[in-house]
Every structure is written in structure tokens, then in C-alpha cells.
Amino acid sequence: MELTSTSFLVTLIAVTVLAMLAALLLWNRVPGPGWVRWPVRVLMIALCQLTSIAVIATWINGSYGLYSSWDDLLGTENAQNASAMTGPPLGRAKFTQGGDGTQSTYFRGSHSKLAGQVIVWTPPQYRAPGADKTRFPVLMLLHGYPGSPRTWIDLGAMPGTLEQLAGLGAAHPFIVVIPDVYPGGVNTDCSNTPTRKVASWLAEDVTDLVAKNFRTLPEPRGWGLMGVSTGAFCAAKLPLQYPKVFRAGAALDPDPLGGDPEVLSDPVLRERNSPLWLVRQAKKADVALFLATSAQDKDSPPAQLEVFSRAAAGTGVRVRTLVRPAGGHNFQTWTSMYPDALGWLSTELSPPGDGRGRGRD
Secondary structure, eight states: OOTTOHHHHHHHHHHHHHHHHHHHHHTTTOOSOHHHHHHHHHHHHHHHHHHHHHHHHHHHHHHHTSOOSHHHHHTOSOTTOGGGOOOOOGGGOOOEEOTTSOEEEEEEOTTTOOEEEEEEEOOGGGGSTTOTTEEBOEEEEEOOSSOOTHHHHHTSOTTHHHHHHHHTTSSOOOEEEEEOSSGGGOOOSSOBOSSOBHHHIIIIIIHHHHHHHSOBOOTTTTEEEEEETHHHHHHHHHHHHOTTTOSEEEEESOSOTTOOTTTOOOHHHHHHTSHHHHHHHOOSOOOEEEEEEETTOSSSOHHHHHHHHHHHTTTSOEEEEEEESSOOSSHHHHHHHHHHHHHHHHHHSOOSEEOOSSSOO
16 A cells, blocks of 8 residues: 555554544453553553544645655655665556546656656546547646655545636647656656756657557647746746657746755756756747746745746747736645646647557657
């Protein structure tokens, strides 16, 4: 059972309830003298407390993605050595159906040599009668730091909100892909570093996996990203680095677009992987970016959106900005931005239609 799975949390809750019932039923039935009965009762109380703490800790971990796996929790995963990461290769990756309509897998990419979880959701239109030859656009959702792919589902109201908007005709019925943004627990702002190729993981390995297993439109016209916080930084960066893979990116409350010294200490590496530097180098790239924040968000101030827009002028990169008058750096603010972001993405990316051959051009 996965550490962050709903089934594990439900199992812990059930064990906690059973421990409490057992304590109530057996409290006055413990045999033996007092010096035996009282230690047993203390143990029953301790068991109830231990299971209750485990439930709370698991819920907090699932909400904030503090530990992504058992290996991460126990410290048995070598986070600094990407080559030590194991998992089935692309050809042997198997998707498991979840109770919430999603499918998930864990695999090791051939380009990055990183391994991580990928959750996929297909819209109802994907399984509609007569749609077996229809290919769909792909929307990759990038979580923040700390966080996990489940954050989008448990806190971000996705893909439910997208399904509602698509049903109203306000957004495309996208195939939703939610990958681990920092396999092994190391945040690189979705960058390739000497020890971890996270950009390759997202733009090459995850896209290969999805294109092989689902009916996707060709890249880049059918592929886009949407991210929050650190994931928003990545959603602004990756289309600029991989314009042949992603046509559009929606960044909701992005981290500093010039790069974060606490994430990448090497100034050259940090600069070359920042959206602000990349957009200045863009030459007639067919890329579009949606940047959103709120006037109250000190972590993602509106001023940086203005700086970015000025830097993009004359490059051909299409930039649209949105500044909400109020809101914090949280999903309550981000979910309010979904209609604008998803509607905009649907104007930049192709709708479902007949494709040719494999999922990419």
C-alpha cells in the first residue's frame, strides 16, 4: 500500500476505530491481579493514541506531500544519486485504476534515469461511443514544493473542475497528466542539473509514457502545462525550453521568475533555467504563456509579471497576465483562477480530433 494512497489512510482509520472499540469492550474484562490489569489497560490507551497519531500524520503528509513514498520516509532512497533510482522502464510500466477515476503508474525514464509516480485521468469524451479514433489534447499539471501528484486531487479540485468546465464548453476535454515534479524528493525547479535531469523527466520521459499509452494529439499543438507555485515556475519555463513539446503554459502564482538561489546555488545554472532569461532568448517561438497572481501575494508579486511581459516583447512569445485583487498563496486562490487559465489554454491548444500515427509530430 502506497504511503500517500487513500486506501492506506482508510485502513489506519479503521484500525483506530477497532482499537477504541476493543479498549471499551475489554477494559473491565482483563483477567489477573491489579498489577497485570493496569499495564494492559495502559497499553490499550497507548495503542489508541498511536493509531490516532498515525491517522493525523498520514493525513498531513497526504495534504502537503512531505514524504512521497515509504523509501522517502525511511530514508532508504538515495536522493542524490539519480542512477540509484529504480523502477520498471517505459515498456513495462503498468497503470493501476483508482477509485476516483484516475490511473497511476510508477516507472523509470530512459532519458533522465529518474523514477516517479504519474497519475493520468481521461475525460468522459475519451470513452464515448465512436471516439476510439479521436485523439485528445494533454494538460500536464505540476504541483508545488512541498507537494505530490495527489495534491491536485486532494486539495486542488482537479480533475473535477476541468470536467465541469468541459461539460459547459468552457474548456477542452483534456487528458490530464499529473507527474511527480521532483522524483526522489530533490527540488531543482524542473531543471536539468549535473546530478538530476528533472526537465528531461517531465518533457521527454513523462510525455513518452503518455503518448505511448493514450490517444494524444501531436506535440506541440496538443500539449500544455498548468502549475502552481514551484509548478507554476516550471509551467512558464518548460515551453520556452521545449517549444517542440509544449505550446502553452499557465503559471498560477509562480515562484520568482528570475530563479531561486535556495534551489539552484550555481548562478549560471540558475539564470539559464529561469523563465526570465529564457524568454529573452526566444526567437519567434510559437509559445504562449499565461501568468497569474494576486495583488496580495508577496511570494509572487504582480511586479514580476510586468517585468516578464516587458522581457517577452518582440520575441514572439504570447503572454497574457491576470492579477486578482485579493488572495493568498494557496489553492483557494488558484482554483478561482482555473476558469481563466483553462479557458485560455483551450484557445492555444487544439481541440480533440483525428490524429495520425503516434502521439507526437
